Amino acid sequence: MRILLLVEAFNSLSQRVYAELTRDGHEVAVEFDVHDAATEEGVALFAPDVVVAPYLKRAIPRSVWSRYPCLIIHPGIPGDRGPSALDWAILEEQIEWGVTVLQANEELDGGDIWAYETFPMRVAPKSSLYRQEVTEAAVTALRRALALYADKTLRPRPQGDLAACADIPRGRAHRPMTQADRAIDWATDTTATVLKKIHAADGAPGVRDWVCGRAVYLYGAWPEDGLRGMPGMLIAQRDGAVCRATRDGAVWITHMQAAEAAGRGLKLPAAVVLGAAVADLAHIPLACERVGAWQEIAWQREGDVCHLRFGFYNGAMSSDQCRRLADAYRKARASDARVIVLHGGSDYWSNGIHLHMIEAAASPADESWRNIEAMDDLVLEILSNDRQLTIAALSGNAAAGGVFLALAADAVFARLGVILNPHYKNMGNLYGSEYWTYLLPRRLDATACERLRAGRLPVDAATAAAIGLVDGAFGRTPREFADGISRLARAWAHPAVWSERMARKGEGRGRDEAQRPLALYRADELTHIHRNFYGFDRSYHVARYHFVHKTPHSRTPLYLAPHRRMASMGAARGARS
Secondary structure (H helix, E strand, O other), rough: EEEEEOOOOOOOHHHHHHHHHHHHHOOEEEEEEOOOHHHHHHHHHHHHHHEEEEEEEOOHHHHHHHHOOOOEEOOOOOOOOOOOOOHHHOOOOOOOEEEEEEEOOOOOOOEEEEEEEEEEEEOOHHHHHHHHHHHHHHHHHHHHHHHHHHHOOOOOOOOHHHHHOEEEEOEEEOOOOOOHHOOOOOOOOOOOHHHHHHHHHOOOOEEEEEEEEEEEEEEEEEEEEEOOOOOOOOOEEEEEEEEEEEOOEEEEEEEEEEOOOOOEEEEEEEHHHHHHHHHOOOOOOOOOOOOOOOOOEEEEEEOOOOEEEEOHHHHOHHHHHHHHHHHHHHHHHOOOOOOOEEEEEOOEEEEOOHHHHHHOOOOHHHHHHHHHHHHHHHHHHHHOOOOOEEEEEEEEEEHHHHHHHHOOEEEEEEEEEOOOOOOOOOOOOOOOOOOOOOOOOOOOHHHHHHHHHOOOOOHHHHHHHHHHHOOEOOOOOOOHHHHHHHHHHHHHHHHHHHHHHHHHHHHHHHHHHHHHHHHHHHHHHHHHHHHHHHOOOOOOHHHHHHHHHHOOOOHHHHHHHHHHHHHHHHHHHHHHO
């Protein structure tokens, strides 16, 4: 089928849907829902069999849904209507939730139902539920809906029929959630209540609150069992997060966003936003070997395997985080473990340099340079490890430098459904570093490398394994994937297996170094990227600004829209003639 994805932005769910439908053999294109006229034009140019809307913030125009079948992916159970669907599900402590694929009509979320899929809720931030359970359910339900649509003898179920169906979960219409609904009363709210409120707003819009006399939005909350204080008081800080007392305990808040008169500030580590107000707040570091309390980096021994875990908010890695992770890797490297497994976050493995921290710096160019050097140092630590085998275990998505950080390992495995974006060009033609000019050609030929870089399209884990970008893809859930990685790592740590692989690794690295030293790859990449940071072409800085400030799209990028690319080429030919 010809399927057009109509989206507000090409977010993680939209990318997953694009990759899955493309792998299923459909002809897929993307159109950004900028305004009615642009949407009408894009749909007419592509002339789809079906329009699919994985992520929209406004209703599809009548001029489109009346002419083309439009399937809406709604993050709620059948009958659920209105915005803030997942927010309400978290705040109301729903035990089960779901995704419904319905046909657009004049009533918002009121169209006929083609398919739905349910899942058990877990205690987690909204953004995590969205990237995991919602995304998996959406892909399953959409495939079922498209199969039913292809069978012209079947019709969707009107929502009015739900009352007679005892086997179908039924939601309700609800209003947009407001900041009054999310407000925290630090004097009376328990830790569980505070977590629930921040979880329900994570990603966007955040919970508006007052901290140290400043209006801010709160993100990234984790429970703390060992610290206590007067409710509402800040009692500690660690790795950029601050710990705030509740009625019966405390929570760590990792990120904040200043609520400014002219809009909002950047989403940054909480201690960075609060600045001098927390200068005297006690730092409570935590050794990497201790696991359980909130921390960004931790490692565990499992026999001859060291599991090094790092979970950075949204996968962004600042200069400091890169240095701390490199320090932790060196400690693991100094141990007698035979295998080191690198586990990134379950939502994002890594997305490379921290664009928000860079934008907030006094000199974004200088901070960009520090950040890329710190990333390169981290990659070099992994590449130069002659004591252990390193496995990169991608349970979450990865992009840009995060993909090449993973490729520095001796083997890369990804959970099924993980999305990879192994390119930099969307950030203003950024050249990139992280030794990608050495790492990518080790796995793909020149044509495939250029296709990935220039195409700028997402690659799902199964496709990545098929083309050799990663060594394998398995596990439907994070738990299944983690269990599979543990078994694999134990097998690699067997003395005979380890010795054979280490010998091959040493021979290969020695041969590669003799042919061209790693230092030359790095120097060449940094020469290019220095121009991005300090040269006359400001496109990287402009693209970064628009990215971190979430500037609305004014058009659909041509690399996502072949229908517009062809129209543009035709217009150019007509102008020349």
